[in-house]
Amino acid sequence: MKLLLHTCCAPCSVYCIKSLRAEDIEPTLYWYNPNIHPYVEYKARRDCLVEYVKQKQVKLVLEDAYGLDEFCKNVVDKITTRCQDYCYPKRLRQAFEYAKKNGYDTISTTLLYSIYQKHEFIADLMEALAAEYGVEFLYRDFRKGWQEGQDEARAAGLYMQKYCGCVFSEEESGIGREIGRKMKKQGVSPTNANVRKLVESCKVDGIIVPGVVKAAVNEAFSEYGDIID
Numbered sequence: 738m739k740l741l742l743h744t745c746c747a748p749c750s751v752y753c754i755k756s757l758r759a760e761d762i763e764p765t766l767y768w769y770n771p772n773i774h775p776y777v778e779y780k781a782r783r784d785c786l787v788e789y790v791k792q793k794q795v796k797l798v799l800e801d802a803y804g805l806d807e808f809c810k811n812v813v814d815k816i817t818t819r820c821q822d823y824c825y826p827k828r829l830r831q832a833f834e835y836a837k838k839n840g841y842d843t844i845s846t847t848l849l850y851s852i853y854q855k856h857e858f859i860a861d862l863m864e865a866l867a868a869e870y871g872v873e874f875l876y877r878d879f880r881k882g883w884q885e886g887q888d889e890a891r892a893a894g895l896y897m898q899k900y901c902g903c904v905f906s907e908e909e910s911g912i913g914r915e916i917g918r919k920m921k922k923q924g925v926s927p928t929n930a931n932v933r934k935l936v937e938s939c940k941v942d943g944i945i946v947p948g949v950v951k952a953a954v955n956e957a958f959s960e961y962g963d964i965i966d
């Protein structure tokens with residue numbers, strides 16, 4: 738099997754490489770992630786992966802394309818559905834194109850490792866692209882190794898990002914963390930899912946309005962007094 742593994746970042750690749758090698762499958766990693774912004778973040782994730790593959794002696798194909806401008810133009814009318822409507826298809830189709838042109842018979846993606854990604858959508862999209870390109874899709878539920886991969890990535894000193902990749906995810910995650918911190922200070926320990934749901938509910942036409950966030954959080958947790966001041 739000649740496997741191309743679309744790779745979003747070094748930490749997510751840790752468990753994927755390990756479990757594939759345990760099956761005697763040697764992946765070639767493929768970096769194509771124009772969804773990561775701003776440039777300093779893009780560079781941090783890319784350079785971390787470049788160093789990590791040297792340590793692990795894994796082959797890496799680097800499709801070096803930073804794309805804030807193009808990304809924003811393409812998602813401007815679909816901010817809330819940007820992952821499914823643009824980001825996943827853009828990156829994964831490019832990986833299939835490369836696999837097809839370069840004789841890879843099988844393909845997979847580290848996006849199937851993250852517990853924060855839209856796993857079922859990604860798997861279905863990979864199936865559809867596999868049929869279109871005539872390249873086999875290797876499905877693995879890498880999420881079962883989530884904690885193991887995270888622990889190993891931290892122990893290896895890899896750069897651990899704090900948000901998914903695009904500027905919109907940075908905004909959501911930043912506000913989510915702020916809410917989480919303030920809740921903890923009040924002795925409330927909300928789950929990630931609850932915080933995310935709350936952040937989503939604070940959007941007005943897909944836009945986060947700080948005043949709305951404040952009102953929604955304080956209302957949702959009114960029994961604890963004001964969480965956000």
Ligand code: SF4
Nearest residue numbers: 820824901902903906
């Ligand atoms: S949240 Fe993540 S998957 Fe969704 S569009 Fe942004 S970078 Fe892509």
